[in-house]
Amino acid sequence: MNRNFGFTLIEMMIVVAIVGVLAAISIPLYQGYVAKSQITTALAELNGAKTQYELILSGATASSTTDFTVVNMFFSGSQSNVCIYDVNPPASGVANKALVCQLNHVATPIAGEFVYLNRDLAGAWTCSTSLGIATKFKPSGCS
Structure with a gap:
C-alpha cells in the first residue's frame, strides 16, 4: 500500500491565512515603535x-557657526535627522524652538515632522513637537 505524506491544500491555506493575520497586526505596531x-x-x-x-548664552565661549553645527553635534550617528541649532541665542535666554530637529525617516508616519527644545527665562528646557506627530508617538513629557 502506497502512503502519501505531505500537507493538503486546506492545511496550507490555513497556515497562509494565519501568517497573513499576524503580519496585518504586527507591521503597524512595528512602525509605531520605529x-x-x-x-x-x-x-x-x-x-x-x-x-x-547654554555656554554660548552665558558667553563662556565665542559663538561661531563652526562651533555649533550639525556635523559636530551628531551623537547617535543617525544621519537621517536634520538638527538645527540656534547659534545666536537671544540675550534674554527665552527661546521657543531654540533647538530644532526635523525627522527625515521616509518609511514612517512622522517623516518631515519636527521636534523642538524650548528654553524659558529660568533656564528650564521643555520639549514640543510639530502638530503632525500623533500623541501616541510622543515621548513622555513632550507636548
Whole structure:
C-alpha cells in the first residue's frame, strides 16, 4: 500500500491565512515603535546640544557657526535627522524652538515632522513637537 505524506491544500491555506493575520497586526505596531524610537533619538541629539547652547548664552565661549553645527553635534550617528541649532541665542535666554530637529525617516508616519527644545527665562528646557506627530508617538513629557 502506497502512503502519501505531505500537507493538503486546506492545511496550507490555513497556515497562509494565519501568517497573513499576524503580519496585518504586527507591521503597524512595528512602525509605531520605529516612529517612537526615531523621535527619542532626535530628542537625545537635541539634549546633547543643550550644554553648548547654554555656554554660548552665558558667553563662556565665542559663538561661531563652526562651533555649533550639525556635523559636530551628531551623537547617535543617525544621519537621517536634520538638527538645527540656534547659534545666536537671544540675550534674554527665552527661546521657543531654540533647538530644532526635523525627522527625515521616509518609511514612517512622522517623516518631515519636527521636534523642538524650548528654553524659558529660568533656564528650564521643555520639549514640543510639530502638530503632525500623533500623541501616541510622543515621548513622555513632550507636548
